[in-house]
Amino acid sequence: MSAATPGPIAPHGGTLVNRLDDGLTEGGRPRVTLSARQQADLDLIAVGAFSPLEGFMDQATYESVITGMRLPSGLAWSVPVTLAVQPDELDAIGDATEVDMVDESGRFLGVIEVTDRYETDQRREAGLVYGTEEEAHPGVASLYAHGTTCIAGPVRVAARLPLDPGAVPFLLDPAASRAEFDSRGWRTVVGFQTRNPIHRAHEYITKVALETVDGLFLHPLVGETKSDDIPADVRMRCYEVLIEGYYPKERVVLGVLPAAMRYAGPREAVLHAILRQNYGCTHFIVGRDHAGVGNYYGTYDAHRVFDDITREELAIQPVFFEHSFWCNLTGGMATTKTSPSSPEQRVFLSGTKVREMLDRGEIPPVEFTRPEVAKILIEAYSTA
Known part of the structure; x- marks a missing residue:
């Protein structure tokens, strides 16, 4: 489901991922309901915007990202992309190896092949990724609104994220x-x-x-x-x-x-650069307080975060203003x-x-x- 694609710069990881499967149907599997942010992440995985990810992160990848801003392969990656499940759906999932993903209306989105289950410490994640544990931060508030048990694995996607008609x-x-x-x-x-x-x-x-x-x-x-x-x-x-x-x-x-904002400041600046490399950009503008909110980040923290990222880890060139x-x-x-x-x-x-x-x-x-x-x-x- 992945294929090389032309362009002036290679996708992050070398290959543009494609996890779309128009022939996929809902079929008697347990269900997990995705939030708006999770649906956006699923859509970006499906079309390769999150290359090289083929699904939601397992525990080893999650830990590597939140502590070191790298995938286990060594490629730069700054924000976890996880599928946290609400407690009331965990019992229904049980030991299933495949789970249907649906939106809040019950619309079938796709299937995840479950290869890992793990618990997260939300406050630890908030401190590492957002630099704060305060719920006043909108990204932290969104994190806390999700469950603490994640399921992980490759996905197949049948339905795209609905967008504002104007977009x-x-x-x-x-x-x-x-x-x-x-x-x-x-x-x-x-x-x-x-x-x-x-x-x-x-x-x-x-x-x-x-x-x-x-x-x-x-x-x-x-x-x-x-x-x-x-x-x-x-x-x-x-x-x-x-x-x-x-x-x-x-x-x-x-x-x-079609991404959800996380307001993660410097870490989100890196994620936004990765996304634009996958869309084919060779350069990416990083301005004042990129992806910031309130007073949580310094004016140019989003510039300095790139200091320790090499061109082998991230090929796109940031342009600072x-x-x-x-x-x-x-x-x-x-x-x-x-x-x-x-x-x-x-x-x-x-x-x-x-x-x-x-x-x-x-x-x-x-x-x-x-x-x-x-x-x-x-x-x-x-x-x-």
């Missing part, structure tokens, strides 16, 4: 994105991740990166996020109008990543590397600030976002 037209699985890059003749591709509406700081760093490569893969995450994050369909419309008016369209591909801002002195976007301005001459941008302005009914100024994007956001908030 569906932009779904490119790794094989498809790689084929698209090949068709355009791109040998170097930089990927960009965000869960927020795109603003001027995003536009600036993606264009700076685009100066050095053949193409840009704008790849926003559209899986489960925090309740106060802006919906995927709104964010996709923002990307569309920005590409239409402000980017060279022939040098940009817009796709979506400092905090960018609108500079009133120079009249454009800049960072401290390019602007001599004083702090009071700088307008700092963030998705959080944009959301706060929209909550107050304020139109974000041009220093924050393009007028076309601001219009979409205001309309979305006024009808919410």
